[in-house]
Amino acid sequence: MAAPKKYPDELRARAVRLYRESDPKPLIRRLAEQWGVHPERLRTWIRQDEADRGERDDRLSTSELDELRRLRKDNAELKRANEILKAASAYVASELDPTRRRS
Structure with missing residues (x-):
């Protein structure tokens, strides 16, 4: 059985969407502080979103x-x-x- 998620999927989706829609791109550290998540966690979410969209080829998509x-x-x-x-x-x-x- 998988461990319960620390962060809800909605929070993840909203934080990634905010990062993607921001211009210029905010610092991940600052955005993570605003959302109350660890910066590396947010960075991982962003990388996975990029892989899912086909923008990265160094990771597998979901x-x-x-x-x-x-x-x-x-x-x-x-x-x-x-x-x-x-x-x-x-x-x-x-x-x-x-x-x-x-x-």
Whole structure:
């Protein structure tokens, strides 16, 4: 289960929108103080918004991050299922082995 968010999504969206619509661009530090968030948190939000808009290619977009998380979860589940199947097939093979001594 994910940890609860410290900042509501609406606050994040409004702070990023204010930064994007401001001309000239305000200092992130000052804007963060106005909104009551840590400057690095606001900077991260702005970078992620730029990635989502296709303005940055050094970060994955939110949809790509969601897909990556889903694929990693699916991969882990498939690995667990594969281990179970390996163990089951080894057990069945040992039960069918004609050279195995039965007690």
